[in-house]
Amino acid sequence: MEVTRREFTKIGCKVIIGAAAGSAVIESVIIRGTGAENSPADEYDWNEHYWGYIVDTRICIGCGRCANACKRENDVPFDEPVYRTWVERYRTKLDGEVVIDSPNGSIDGFPDDIPPEEVKKAFYVPKICNHCDNPPCVQVCPVGATFETKDGVVLVDYKYCIGCRYCIQGCPYGARYFNTKKGTADKCTWCYHRITKGLLPACVQACPTGARKFGDLNDPDSIVNKILDTERINVLKPDLGTKPKVYYVGLDREVR
Amino acid sequence: MESLIWGYVYPNEVEIQWSILIVLYPYITGLVAGAFIASSLYHVFGKKEVKPVARFALLTALSFLLVATMPLLTHLGHPERGIEIMFTPHVTSAMSGFGYIYSFYLIVVVLEIWLSFREDIVKKAHNSKGWQELMYSALALFSYDISEKALHEDEKLAKKLAIIGIPSAAFLHGYVGFIFGGIKANPWWSTPLMPLIFLMSAIVSGIALLILLYIASMKIRKHAIDHKCLHSLAHYLWVFLIFDVTLEMLEIISMKYESLEEIDIINRLLSDKIATTFYGVQLTMGILIPFMLLLLVGIIKNRETLKMIMISISSVFVLIGVFAMRWNVVIGGQEISKSLSGTLTYVPVFFNQEGVLPAIIILIIPFIILRVVTYILPPWKDMEEEAAR
Ligand code: SF4
Ligand code: SF4
Numbered sequence: 001m002e003v004t005r006r007e008f009t010k011i012g013c014k015v016i017i018g019a020a021a022g023s024a025v026i027e028s029v030i031i032r033g034t035g036a037e038n039s040p041a042d043e044y045d046w047n048e049h050y051w052g053y054i055v056d057t058r059i060c061i062g063c064g065r066c067a068n069a070c071k072r073e074n075d076v077p078f079d080e081p082v083y084r085t086w087v088e089r090y091r092t093k094l095d096g097e098v099v100i101d102s103p104n105g106s107i108d109g110f111p112d113d114i115p116p117e118e119v120k121k122a123f124y125v126p127k128i129c130n131h132c133d134n135p136p137c138v139q140v141c142p143v144g145a146t147f148e149t150k151d152g153v154v155l156v157d158y159k160y161c162i163g164c165r166y167c168i169q170g171c172p173y174g175a176r177y178f179n180t181k182k183g184t185a186d187k188c189t190w191c192y193h194r195i196t197k198g199l200l201p202a203c204v205q206a207c208p209t210g211a212r213k214f215g216d217l218n219d220p221d222s223i224v225n226k227i228l229d230t231e232r233i234n235v236l237k238p239d240l241g242t243k244p245k246v247y248y249v250g251l252d253r254e255v256r
Numbered sequence: 257m258e259s260l261i262w263g264y265v266y267p268n269e270v271e272i273q274w275s276i277l278i279v280l281y282p283y284i285t286g287l288v289a290g291a292f293i294a295s296s297l298y299h300v301f302g303k304k305e306v307k308p309v310a311r312f313a314l315l316t317a318l319s320f321l322l323v324a325t326m327p328l329l330t331h332l333g334h335p336e337r338g339i340e341i342m343f344t345p346h347v348t349s350a351m352s353g354f355g356y357i358y359s360f361y362l363i364v365v366v367l368e369i370w371l372s373f374r375e376d377i378v379k380k381a382h383n384s385k386g387w388q389e390l391m392y393s394a395l396a397l398f399s400y401d402i403s404e405k406a407l408h409e410d411e412k413l414a415k416k417l418a419i420i421g422i423p424s425a426a427f428l429h430g431y432v433g434f435i436f437g438g439i440k441a442n443p444w445w446s447t448p449l450m451p452l453i454f455l456m457s458a459i460v461s462g463i464a465l466l467i468l469l470y471i472a473s474m475k476i477r478k479h480a481i482d483h484k485c486l487h488s489l490a491h492y493l494w495v496f497l498i499f500d501v502t503l504e505m506l507e508i509i510s511m512k513y514e515s516l517e518e519i520d521i522i523n524r525l526l527s528d529k530i531a532t533t534f535y536g537v538q539l540t541m542g543i544l545i546p547f548m549l550l551l552l553v554g555i556i557k558n559r560e561t562l563k564m565i566m567i568s569i570s571s572v573f574v575l576i577g578v579f580a581m582r583w584n585v586v587i588g589g590q591e592i593s594k595s596l597s598g599t600l601t602y603v604p605v606f607f608n609q610e611g612v613l614p615a616i617i618i619l620i621i622p623f624i625i626l627r628v629v630t631y632i633l634p635p636w637k638d639m640e641e642e643a644a645r
Contacts, residue, residue, distance in 0.1 A: 046502035079269070079389055081270040082267075082268060083267045083272075086266075088265050100263075100264035100595070104267075104268050105267040123356070134442060136440060139349065140348075140349050141349055142341050142345065142352040143340045143345070143346055144344060144346035160337070160340065162334050162335075162337040162340060164331075165274065165333070166349070166435075168273050169274065169442065172594055173594070174265075174268045174595065178267040182333075184333055218601050230605075240440055256595040
């Protein structure tokens, strides 16, 4: 998962230089030289994509497979309270009280701690880094270790982060955590190592109901654009002006 | 850990990120800014009454300034990369200015000290032998001109420097306030008043510290206290307390009056999580009681010992109150969840990289530094001469 900013820039530059030279041979030779394990695939051009994410809260069943798959895929410690994605449960009781929970980030599913007959309304809301278009976490980082890629993904440069945790304070969604092993901030990457190889993020892949969808906002035919064009959409905390790129279908007013 | 959580907090919030060390950081820079501003009362505004402590205040500012980076570095996940903040500052970050503002201010304070002690240094260089002579000559930068004219030039330069120093002291600390005030994710922090609140509390804490150190130094040296100076400092303390409390109340009142979405969680914070440290320590002990005591000091005639005791108590209370204020901001802000639906509790640990022990050590170091610098550059001449008069 060690994808550094410099590697991106290097690869980006080389791709551009290669393309400009107009020689497929030179291009492939140069790019082959930089094949780090998790860096983008050879033919990937980050100028061509702009990623977006859809959460359909109406069909999430709270099974927590996404949260589980994420921890496995991205080596997020299972024994620490840190999550790149999680699922929240909202239950309105008969007396109107709203109970919100997300035990262990939903990884083990949800216990029936309130008898169903006492609940009048319930739903699940998957959460993940919003890869904001105006990300406060990037704004506050004193050394620029957290940054937005050209294809719209907010990442942390683990080789550069000083571990001040200002970004964790700055994210309004609780999407960031401190990685004690790395001594740096950490967060969802939308599985950058996967999406640049044409795969889906692990959470999207793992969801059995299709409540999570991922696609290219630049492609008018992508699943994300199809939903954005037809459904009523909201984002989390729109008043903060962060411009999230995780779009919610069926978002309830109680959702925080 | 679970029992310390009320309501719903985002799963990643269970760990409190900024610990007691980050409480210490604004506390220490505040003392620096306050002590410096107290010294400029004489250096810039020509308030003769505070002359006895003017040079001592500069040394105090320096001693605390030298440790100001410690809590930050101790807290970083990668202290060895901390210097990147100087090499590759990311300008949209409020924190990125720290390295530059800090360094600039350090230079100003050191120069200011050099100028106001130059005469003493030169004399010492002349009157001492061996390594001491070498040290003082080096401190004098081997320029020994202490003619009337040269000293006058020094004084003019010192004044100019102090004039630059005030805005930079204000900036150094106001900007610390902005580190919190600029975080829109946190309703308890996000207010444009934050830099001003920080600045005012910095000034009161700096003056209070100076008062205590002055009284203590005179007692240790068995020297009479200059009551005029003391009362003058007490007077400024009182005035700045008014600004301080006005701003602090303004923030709370407007939050409560406007009653935005976050008001429920703020009310919970104030009435439950930080009720004692906020209403009890920060407001009552830190502002109300000192305010009354200092008011009495202004009214009572004679009875110098009693007044001195009242001033001392006020200063101790102010110092504790300002610490509580930093605590309530830094820790309080993290005890509410950004989900606005739950709260957490910070439980300080003692032995830990970010625990209470390193905090205590960091807080003791400046006093040791102060002892050393006052040994090298004794500020007593002013203090004792004026007192003797
Ligand atoms: S959700 Fe948080 S971590 Fe993700 S981009 Fe937005 S502010 Fe940054
Ligand atoms: S913890 Fe790292 S990524 Fe976050 S603000 Fe600090 S330096 Fe930047």
